[in-house]
Amino acid sequence: MPAPDYTETPSNASAALPPGMVLGPDGKPCRTCTDWKSWSKIGKAAKNKESSSSSSSSPSSSGSTDAKTAVAAGAATTTTPASSSFNYEAECPPDREVLGRATWTFLHTMAAYYPDKPSSMEQSTMKSLLSSFSQFYPCGHCAEHLRQEMKVTPPKVESRKELAWWMCGMHNKVNEMLGKEIFDCNRVDERWRDGPADGRCD
Structure with missing residues (x-):
């Protein structure tokens, strides 16, 4: 999940690294964390x-x-x-921006097709999926940000609408930190499942 635009290299980074470069947990430049x-x-x-x-x-x-x-x-x-x-x-292998766009497309679409009335097993599976996702997302800084946000605002998996709105809220938190436009969560179904009312996507 995309995280704020890290414009400074960590303190242990080599002076030869360009501004904006982010290092991964192994101390090497991280492609999926960098533009x-x-x-x-x-x-x-x-x-x-x-x-x-x-x-x-x-x-x-x-x-x-x-x-x-x-x-x-x-x-x-x-x-x-x-x-x-x-x-x-x-x-080319994805950088932070390419990976972030693909990730949000997947997450929003998954939420849009989540059951309206999920069973307890489906709710548990969704929680496990999001928890695992936050552990293995290739950008370590982004993954840590998601884990912290999920502690503050746990995923709402009781219905399709709740999950879609939760996902939209998480995305907007990232948008706000990056200085990007905030998405109107009233439009999640239009954007990720039904398409515009004028039928231009049909």
Whole structure:
């Protein structure tokens, strides 16, 4: 679940990390906790370092064909522009934003199709699912935020409407922290299950 936009690196982070980079529990840069712009700076820095290292270590002799080829190959990898057909979301592992959008789509849709009158077993299963979800969500900071929020406001699983509204409230807490627009929870069925009344989604 998306968490606030962490713009500072933890105190134990390497000074070489760009602003906005978030480290995971293992102390390494966390892709699913970081936006793509911050994450891509790591790749660019690595390519630039590799290119300069390759250039400085190449022999000065003009007769070395292998060295010339290696330097040319290194330059090509760092100067060739990205293909105009490149689709970040379709081709790359998800960053925080992509994962967050997909997660909210799943959670809201799941709540929209939850039973109107769930059995005690269904209620228990939903609570277990959300609890497990908050343990294994790939962004550690986001998962911790969800666990804390669930302690303050436990999931309401007594009916479909209650779960849908609870989910909407949780999403709006995140939206508010990120400075995003608050969603009108009266529209949860329209947005996640029934579609607009004018039928444009049918």
